[in-house]
Amino acid sequence: MDNHLILPAFYLPPIAYFSILNGSSLPILLEGQEHYPKQTYRNRTSVYSANGKLDLIVPVQHGNVGHIKMKDVRISYDAEWQRLHWMSLQTAYRSSAYFEYYEDDFRPFYQRRHEWLFDYNTAQLELLLRLLKIDRPTGYTESYRENYEPATDFRQVIHPKKAHTSYIAKPYYQVFENKHGFIPGLSIVDLLFNHGPQSKGYL
Template sequence: MMDTPLSGPIALPPRYYGSIAYYSVVAAAPQSRMDFSILYDKRMKEAHRCEIADKEGRTRLTASIGKPHGIQRATWSDVPLSPHNRWWHTHRVTLESAYGRTPFFEFYIDRFLPFLTDGVTERYPTLHALDEAIDTEIRRILLLPAASENSEISENSENSENSENSENSEPCGHLVTDPEEVAAAFGHLPYWQVRADRLGFIGGLSVLDLIFNLGPEAALHIRRR
């Protein structure tokens, strides 16, 4: 384990069905939350895109978003969801095709249906609302602490070593700008995948891949170092 900001509370960039590496960082920190006060940058695709493995290999799922209009220095909290092309229907069908034969798909898919069925853009009108709700459900499945409530963060990156668990440090600690890079220090342990015999092991996927393939053991896997 590293003696870095992960020993205290952290704030993380928003993710849509975040990667296994992302939730390994969440598991390593005592407190964490997504920080939607980060300035909107259309190049940060991970906020509304994830990668899974289907019958042919790696594939992407992208939630449609609108542009924040009339707001100077818009943040990710200002980004609306778009109903364009009923993207949630495509995501549900793709997940069923990709993971329908995995051991635990039928046990967990119902927990994600509020994000994959008609009305999702009314239930969650902003990307903030959607990503936060998905994160809450994933944390429950992986037996992780609920996201911390305080949104204050320090401007130190994951490489800063200025705060050392002082009693006066901010409730949400350091902003970890690249959690996947931080998680690389843990090493990436392979796990059982339903098509590994044909496709080989595919790493760097959404935590959904871990949940549907391993079920309850996923909570143990993200804590392994």
């Protein structure tokens, strides 16, 4: 497994995630066997709204969530988060150059219910890889390993509360940058909706 990139399954992952992925030719293994860690990008993403950075959080079913495997975490539908997330994406990016171009690809994720967070995230990742034209074999861990080669293990590298020191975001055009300036660390969809087919070149 040390000849794979070991990555977590994030919700609409940040740009740094794809910078790591695009910078390597190794096949991907998505980590589904880890104990689900709270307050990470596994169930949240950040986009650029008219009011600045906006966090979108996928609610999960409560219980002893910190002691179950990522692949066994269920999404909660007690609140209408799908409608709210889709409205937020539309409001944030309706005026971007490529939102309408990709809109039909993303809409089903906010209409159809997925039971498992891991499956939801991996389905989105498959779409994003296709849209970015990143052709990479993707598999799944079959058991949990605490240690991999440091050069291939990126499970803990990207976190909402920690700076990713090996990745420095280069500014690119954002819809509301005239209001709040360039905001780094956002979801890949911020780049994709603003720059479309040129996004891979940025990575």
